Amino acid sequence: MAHYELKTPVTEEQVRQLRVNDTVTLRDTLFGIRDATQIAMFDRGRTTRFDLRGHAVIHTAPNVKKVEPSAGHPAGYAPVCIGTTTSERMERFTRPLMQKNGVRIIIGKGGLRADSLAAFRELGGVYLAIVGGTAALETTWIERIEDVDLDDLNPESLWKFRIRDFGPLLVAMDSHGGSLYEVVRHDVDARRAQVLASLGVQSR
Amino acid sequence: MKVDPKAIEEAARELYIRALKILPPDIKDGLARLTATETDRTARGVLATMVTNISVAEDTNNLLCQDTGVPIYNVTIGRGVEFDGYALKQAIRRGCERATREHPLRSSVVHPLTRRNEHTSCGIEVPVIHVDFSEHAETLRIEMVPKGSGSENNSFLKMAIPAEGIDAIKTFVVDCVIAAGGKTCPPTIVGVGLGGTSDLCVALAKRAATRELGSRCSDPEGATIEEQLSQAVNRLGVGPQGLGGDSTAFAVHVELAATHITMNPIAVNMQCHSARRATATFTPDGVSFGF
Numbered sequence: 001m002a003h004y005e006l007k008t009p010v011t012e013e014q015v016r017q018l019r020v021n022d023t024v025t026l027r028d029t030l031f032g033i034r035d036a037t038q039i040a041m042f043d044r045g046r047t048t049r050f051d052l053r054g055h056a057v058i059h060t061a062p063n064v065k066k067v068e069p070s071a072g073h074p075a076g077y078a079p080v081c082i083g084t085t086t087s088e089r090m091e092r093f094t095r096p097l098m099q100k101n102g103v104r105i106i107i108g109k110g111g112l113r114a115d116s117l118a119a120f121r122e123l124g125g126v127y128l129a130i131v132g133g134t135a136a137l138e139t140t141w142i143e144r145i146e147d148v149d150l151d152d153l154n155p156e157s158l159w160k161f162r163i164r165d166f167g168p169l170l171v172a173m174d175s176h177g178g179s180l181y182e183v184v185r186h187d188v189d190a191r192r193a194q195v196l197a198s199l200g201v202q203s204r
Numbered sequence: 205m206k207v208d209p210k211a212i213e214e215a216a217r218e219l220y221i222r223a224l225k226i227l228p229p230d231i232k233d234g235l236a237r238l239t240a241t242e243t244d245r246t247a248r249g250v251l252a253t254m255v256t257n258i259s260v261a262e263d264t265n266n267l268l269c270q271d272t273g274v275p276i277y278n279v280t281i282g283r284g285v286e287f288d289g290y291a292l293k294q295a296i297r298r299g300c301e302r303a304t305r306e307h308p309l310r311s312s313v314v315h316p317l318t319r320r321n322e323h324t325s326c327g328i329e330v331p332v333i334h335v336d337f338s339e340h341a342e343t344l345r346i347e348m349v350p351k352g353s354g355s356e357n358n359s360f361l362k363m364a365i366p367a368e369g370i371d372a373i374k375t376f377v378v379d380c381v382i383a384a385g386g387k388t389c390p391p392t393i394v395g396v397g398l399g400g401t402s403d404l405c406v407a408l409a410k411r412a413a414t415r416e417l418g419s420r421c422s423d424p425e426g427a428t429i430e431e432q433l434s435q436a437v438n439r440l441g442v443g444p445q446g447l448g449g450d451s452t453a454f455a456v457h458v459e460l461a462a463t464h465i466t467m468n469p470i471a472v473n474m475q476c477h478s479a480r481r482a483t484a485t486f487t488p489d490g491v492s493f494g495f
Binding site: 065172188199 | 246250253254256257258260261264266267268269270271272307308309310311312319321352353354357371374375378379382385386387388389432433436437439440441442443444445446447448476477478
């Protein structure tokens with residue numbers, strides 16, 4: 001279990017050195033992406049002017065305040081509260097996000113499934129778990145909203161955040177087939193019969 | 205006692221923001237209790253981050269979670285309270301919309317087909333407003349629950365049959381907790397509705413999921429089964445955020461209603477660890493805020 005400080009964008013080599021249970025703190029740039037953003041990009045053929053190659057995306061739709069554009073708020077938005085949403089709804093977008101846009105790191109909560117794990121292995125990617133529901137803390141890791149694209153989808157726009165020491169985050173799925181969620185699911189399934197027996201359930 | 209719609213509007217506005225920022229003491233106690241008994245190292249770290257987040261939200265006057273949820277207002281009207289029902293509902297809607305615009309808050313509410321967001325946290329039939337009556341004289345209570353989607357997306361209904369008995373109830377609850385995994389932001393409050401009609405059963409599950417921790421089902425049989433299920437689900441090992449551990453749920457809460465001789469309905473609705481709620485109580489002395 002090692003700790004890594006990574007500046008984005010990252011290389012395939014940097015991502016492949018990460019193993020489940022390692023921790024990572026990210027620096028520099030982070031992109032925010034959500035259901036509607038990816039439906040627009042992968043089902044409706046919309047494109048982004050952002051270069052996401054080697055970058056990290058977080059499953060989010062932030063609370064923001066519209067302000068006059070300035071050096072501190074170049075996109076005309078001030079962050080209010082930025083947190084993380086459940087990743088699994090966006091399972092089918094992992095592969096195109098990596099294949100078409102070159103994303104290498106996905107940050108989310110609750111984990112992703114088998115196809116994402118396969119994509120991480122084949123293409124060189126990783127899933128970093130953040131603690132869901134701790135947005136007040138996460139917001140303190142965001143310096144400013146640097147830019148925004150596909151903003152007609154607001155709040156599910158494609159956000160570009162400038163970050164400071166974003167983490168520590170837990171490597172929960174790696175590029176070597178490791179997934180903490182798979183391990184837990186397997187253990188939970190193995191305990192199910194015993195738990196039902198303790199409740200006096202006859203037919204299981 | 206006469207209630208002024210303007211005061212309701214102000215309270216509805218205040219309640220939404222308060223609920224999003226201040227976690228009720230019973231939930232904070234629940235996190236402390238789970239932290240004290242958790243044996244998994246990763247899980248202890250996750251719980252510690254949740255506790256840190258509560259202080260950061262208070263210190264920075266920020267929202268606990270970015271999910272502003274679907275706004276729900278539960279209105280309980282006591283005896284001798286005079287009000288204009290239609291004006292009361294309109295006032296709650298205006299308060300909800302003002303909280304969203306004035307704070308500002310992310311509007312998480314869209315049309316189900318067009319997916320259009322009005323950026324008001326309001327839409328057709330939303331905010332959800334439930335009205336009920338109580339025996340308490342000269343008291344009007346409004347509870348506000350911003351229901352987050354991570355937990356709400358894990359809602360289940362099974363119209364089991366009498367021959368499947370209580371075993372069906374226990375098996376269904378356990379399987380729902382397994383299916384939800386880390387998606388609900390555990391540790392959760394697992395709300396279970398038993399009996400009634402399908403719609404009542406689901407409403408009971410929501411009531412159970414948003415009940416204060418430490419409270420018990422008023423029906424003795426219901427209280428027994430919720431105690432059994434509370435212990436059982438924490439032996440599954442889902443753990444905080446689905447990363448493994450003992451702390452899968454703060455508790456399982458059961459609410460029940462009588463049902464048909466041929467029916468055995470079971471509903472499950474979950475509340476995440478950021479189990480937010482706030483209340484405003486109107487009496488002849490004025491309005492006071494609590495949880």
